[in-house]
Ligand SMILES: Nc1ncnc2c1ncn2[C@@H]1O[C@H](COP(=O)(O)OP(=O)(O)O)[C@@H](O)[C@H]1O
């Protein structure tokens with residue numbers, strides 16, 4: 026069991042949270058002040074948003090994720106933009122209020138909040154989502170993310186099990202709550218929509234990020250985390266922002282590696298794993314917070330299909346297209362020779378295999394043979 | 409006041425009809441009528457052959473007998489008998505169309521007669537429903553009236569009229585309209601045409617019941633009596649017929665609405681059938697007291713005369729020499745033209761002198777002469793035979809009948825197709841309360857008569873569809889009428905409007921006509937585009953104002969909330985920003 030958090034550690038957590046909130050408010054105020062000063066000088070204020078388009082995205086080898094480029098879109102306050110401008114400022118004001126009252130709002134909440142804004146209210150949620158995305162992009166330049174602006178996603182994160190204690194803050198009382206992830210029986214801890222306020226304590230050696238709920242359930246029920254001294258995280262397909270941010274913060278704070286365990290098919294590789302590791306191209310402005318560049322690919326690899334004689338399905342048309350596209354256009358895969366070889370091998374075999382295909386050798390084969398085998402040679406993991 | 413109204417009587421004549429129909433093809437004709445096709449002798453031959461074959465082939469030696477028995481059945485068919493069997497040719501294809509056509513023929517005649525007499529028309533149209541499918545329509549005018557002796561022939565004889573023998577712009581032409589309607593009424597209900605007519609205040613009004621003897625194309629008068637009538641002059645026609653009363657595009661209501669747009673000098677009063685809108689009276693007051701210019705009668709232009717007509721003119725002329733024949737019977741022929749023509753015929757191998765008597769010219773030579781006429785340059789026909797509505801009146805009429813924001817009209821200068829002068833005009837009404845995303849309403853007119861059917865076949869539709877309306881800021885999908893809140897009225901004025909068929913429903917696609925329609929549409933389109941741009945600019949300005957009013961206060965509120973401004977600071981910010989934006993022209 027992890028040792029208790031000391032008083033100083035607790036105080037530190039509080040202080041860090043307060044510090045972060047203060048910076049957020051300062052940035053909102055700086056932006057508003059700039060607008061106000063322009064008006065006083067009788068010139069038209071503007072807001073500069075990083076361009077959110079693939080053309081303004083580069084893959085940074087140094088940082089290991091997709092990064093947003095330097096292109097800025099300037100929105101000057103004119104008659105045509107006055108409505109969105111007003112809405113953007115009111116949304117920023119809402120964010121400030123949320124930080125100051127230690128509250129949060131989902132996209133849907135924010136949309137309904139605007140119903141108090143009279144003429145400036147949003148007609149439907151896509152409008153408010155766009156404004157929120159704009160603000161997120163605006164502040165991402167200053168390393169402030171949406172959760173820090175207290176706008177949280179509607180979907181919560183995946184499930185967690187293992188030797189981990191999570192410290193959360195009670196929104197009402199401000200008290201620190203301690204969550205022991207070994208004590209959920211056959212259930213699991215569910216990652217909250219916003220993970221910024223969490224801090225962690227663990228002695229685990231690595232995080233295992235698992236594609237399917239079925240595989241997670243098997244490993245959790247048989248307490249694989251105990252045997253392997255690890256933390257299990259279920260991604261259920263492409264990981265949500267909260268899941269990615271959770272894995273990222275956990276792995277950074279505990280200084281432990283992340284291993285991905287997904288199906289061996291172009292979707293598992295180029296969508297799930299790639300998004301986990303380097304983020305996605307069309308949300309590059311937030312990748313700095315949400316990707317997990319330290320993640321490595323445990324399996325199932327194309328070579329595993331051969332080595333473990335796994336039952337397979339033929340690749341579908343979309344699979345082939347996706348794999349070819351990754352080879353040809355995706356800067357991440359183009360950067361890594363081993364991945365090119367692996368994808369080419371997959372295409373040549375023309376088949377795919379699910380992680381649960383290991384059950385061919387017995388239901389617990391995955392825990393008793395496959396994973397221990399693979400973990401013996403971590404250096405061989407795909408990048 | 410008016411001219412002595414009865415002067416038209418001597419002009420009312422029988423119209424020659426050369427289309428004798430042989431009895432042998434009669435059955436086949438009926439087949440054609442049943443399918444509603446335009447009947448051409450060739451059309452039904454296969455069917456006729458089949459029918460004959462079913463009876464079995466005639467045996468050798470029996471041919472003579474068959475010929476004899478056929479001979480006993482062969483006889484002349486009168487024009488009325490022919491049209492009675494082929495009523496679709498005249499627009500009586502179905503009950504709904506028959507009722508509208510009947511009203512239309514009577515209204516056309518009323519307006520024609522008033523125009524000729526220089527009277528501002530006031531026409532009453534009443535439709536009474538007698539039974540499910542039986543109607544009585546009454547059209548009464550304040551025209552010159554019809555002299556007593558002429559009434560039976562006009563209403564009881566096909567091809568009898570005053571307009572065929574003159575080249576003059578008018579609504580009717582062949583002398584077939586009202587008598588055909590009367591014949592249709594008789595055939596479907598057995599009722600005679602009832603007429604009251606008075607040819608001037610000093611003459612008595614006469615009341616007639618006339619039926620047509622279809623076999624002989626001759627009138628039969630059942631009633632002929634003097635009556636009291638409050639009108640000093642005018643005509644009332646009543647026809648009882650089988651029909652259907654319809655609403656919508658092909659309705660009588662719709663038809664009259666279109667009539668008044670193209671005839672702003674006419675007052676039309678409409679009493680729809682009882683039960684539909686009981687006791688209702690729709691009054692379309694005239695828009696102007698200015699009667700249309702009386703169109704001049706003209707002689708045919710050499711380029712517009714077909715060979716058959718040319719031959720007949722040669723035979724019928726009283727001129728003693730070719731020169732006087734050409735100069736008297738045609739327009740735009742002077743000495744110079746005669747000279748050129750004879751040179752032209754000579755180079756085609758035919759020697760004629762100006763003094764050659766017309767009767768000496770053989771049919772073959774006449775053909776050479778006719779084709780030479782087509783090749784030489786002749787001055788375009790004079791155009792005072794045309795009487796267009798005019799831009800001002802067309803705009804006024806649209807303003808009165810169509811609720812819109814913008815009106816314009818373009819009357820083209822006269823042009824010529826195949827020797828026939830014609831003139832195109834377009835009126836346009838845009839905006840207002842009309843629905844915006846549906847296709848425009850296209851009113852088509854030939855000599856101010858609305859064309860209700862066969863829209864797709866008409867040159868006016870073709871020219872409208874082919875115009876790139878997007879250039880004029882109007883949306884349009886490929887090959888369709890534009891979609892806009894718009895009424896478009898197109899009129900062709902001509903002595904001889906080229907229709908695609910006898911029922912006079914669509915204008916034929918002559919390149920000259922299409923070209924003129926296009927030019928008129930473009931002229932209106934350009935003005936419309938200017939209007940639309942101005943409107944958009946105004947709307948933008950307005951939007952700008954309201955935007956500023958609406959949203960700037962919210963910028964004030966947000967800044968106050970974020971920066972903790974005082975109310976005064978907030979107000980000042982809002983005022984400054986409002987001022988800055990109002991001053992900037994950029995949207
Ligand atoms: N309401 C009327 N008033 C005076 N004359 C009329 C009237 N209706 C018809 N006529 C005369 O009867 C003639 C025949 O009419 P109609 O059969 O409709 O043929 P069209 O109009 O083609 O000449 C006309 O040419 C005109 O001289």
Ligand SMILES: [Mg+2]
Nearest residue numbers: 517580585586
């Ligand atoms: Mg007529």
